[in-house]
Amino acid sequence: MLFKGQNFAKHILALGFAAVFATGCGQQNSNGDTTQKTASAPADATTASGQQHFSSKAGEITIPENLTRIAALDGNALATILALGAEDKVVAVSKGTVLPKALQQFADKQFIDAGSAKEANLERVASSQPEVIFINGRMENQVQALKDIAPTYFLDVDYNNQFPSFKQQTLNIAKMVGKTAVAEEKLAKLEADIADIKSKTGDKTALIVMVNNNKLAAYGPHSRFGVIHDLFGFKPADDSIKVGLHGMAISPEFIAEKNPDYIFVIDRGAAITDQKDAAKKVLDNALVNKSNAAKNGNIVYLDSATWYLMTDSLLGMQTMTDEVSQALK
Template sequence: MKKKLVGLVSLLAVTGLFLGACGNKAEDKKEETKTSSVAKEEKTIKVKNSEGKEIEVPKNPKQVVVFDMGSLDTINQLGAGDSVVGAPLKTLPKYLSSFDSVESAGGIKEPDLEKINAMKPELIIISGRQQDSQADLEKIAPTLYLGVDSSKTWESTKQNIETLGTIFDKEDVAKEKITKLETSIKEVKEKAEKSKEKGLVTLVNEGSLSAYGEGSRFGIIHDTFGVALADDKIEASTHGQEVSYEYVLEKNPDILFVIDRTKAIGGDDSKNNVAENELVKQTNAGKNDKVISLTPDVWYLSGGGIESTELMIEDVLKAFK
């Protein structure tokens, strides 16, 4: 009887040890799953693109292909430029020449999918020019669309800077840069409003002129920098409103801003000297030496970034010195 009792106690002890071991294994597995889940959360982050769609992207990616020039300069200004492995080099603005050494990702409107795939990017950043290729790019890596909303230029630029600051874990730097830009914007806006001068924004391409007003791709001059409109009836469109030199004389702007598209992308610019046009010389802008040439590659190829906004402010301030 005593032997049976001892055997029963031993059996219960072994059973207890076995169940305890199983319980510990289950707990360990549960903890391991929890740790793995937390690690995954730290590796990715959800942000909104410029269309308000939530996208899951890597946190602090080390291999990034960037097509949007504003995003490229913002990444650089945030101190994360080393993460960029590819960009459309043929249309790289001069102020971003430090990225000449990265791989070519194709044309600004025609991404080279094969080359991009070979780069093994963790993230691809695009703007409106690449939207036709977005579905194909998404098959390679998470693709984030960061464009600028022309109806609220600074607000969308600011949002893009904040988004990139979050992705690259540079929120404090982004906040500091935004504060500095807002101080500069306030300065140029005060000068523009105080002058009461009316401005006209034009783009010249091999002698042909287009005008841009509020809500256009160059609307930042009016809606953010505070320059009054010489013509408030200009249609807001991507390519602007085609106009003549007679139109410029009729509107008689106090300031005539000129973006030379040909100088930005190449071509015959022999007919692009707007300031020397006889009709332009008769305008207030022509008479007062206020035909302002805006930096072509910044305005036509870039915009919406930290450095490009700084350069745009410097350009517009020329009209009030």
Template structure:
């Protein structure tokens, strides 16, 4: 009788151990079958877990999008200048993953992220980052700005299950662009875009870094022969005076890189006093946070539209 009782107890223990093991195995299996999203991007095709919990972001446009959507972020490039409107991400609540051009690979590995989101400045480091976690390139192609921007937003919506919110935001942006196109057309004014960097200036035209003003918002370029490049076409104030645009848009690089704004002192010189933009008070200093540091995000694109809209009058 005692032997039978012992055998029953042993049998029960084996059953319980097996049941626990099966439950753990089932749990592991559930983790292994977590929903995945296949992302086709500029550099590759990448499998990303749906609704990733630990997100590392280098691109500020994507960061402002995730912030607007209420998505938590684990790591941000804090070693450098963070746009003022995203200054909360400079706090200790977020891990510092290095700078835009020099990631802290050790810190990123410590975070053990579910996904890393990059753009143009980190493209050359793509292979190294993919060794740590699934990496997705969501930079904006300036030659097809809105199409590229919308594709990126749709990818964000799919990864973070925010398709409805993204759809609503894009619809509002499309409506604003339609309005600004009408105003640009009726104003009859042309424009020139320059980047001020210390005492040097460069011009940007269609299909360029800031070409969205011409290509999407519909403000005609005073010079349609400006070569499209990331760094712009080196020009002088003699050139600006000769072109004599109705509207002059200025992006002050020094204000975000050096910490001091010097563009107005450089731009509004004696040579410029004879231009229409100077005489009509139509020189506009665009917010470098959204034009130079970020762009390509739900918040930054909306702000870009608002800034140009305000220059075109009622």
């Protein structure tokens, strides 16, 4: 229900603060990653009244068949909408968190600033009069307050079943914005590109490393960056890497000992600031340089903003796949 008139903002704020925050909204791995047991159910058939029904961790929603106003508070949903060519339907985004270069067009003043990726500004979200709101796990404590404003869809990919889960989320968004055919075409290309990479990885080992200032963390299969192993077929340089939101702390000695064929590097600082080349400086040391990856020129510095902020989007997944494919040439 949309509220209009002089007391609009006050009414919405009252709703927001009165709402009971949702807790325990999703299944959580012991490592802190929020995942769902299965991919979201496919959208039901459009009803005779011109409405669509969808299900996510935020519950059941009913939205218009022809959406015109979307509050995309999740960067992955926003990137998928852009890849589908439906960006004209977006009215609000989370500008309080740095937008990746690929999403910079949404920094324009025509899009309402709806807060940060961790905390939505409820009054601004309401002022955009959305027909649907997209969120992710970072806003889990605001689910009910956002649902009081408009139907809310919780974008969530299960890393234990990553590609099918990602694919279903993409198709759900595509159906919402009337771009199912576009999504199916892009997903088919993506699957073909992934299969091509897998045919080339063979017995190659890889280590996924995030550099955060001077700290190093490794990520293995079924993690937020686990596509390197789970989709692209690289063997883990170490099978014992624990899955966790922040990875497993490692050192240059660890890298030298595991001696991977490839090191894929995400620079957290470069992903969220204008900082450049910090990761290269950290990894340019005698121990890392002893590895096969360093000796063969296979330390791959990834587009960190894409890998850190758009991992579960259609645009992000294709960009990531292209990067890894290029690294194998």
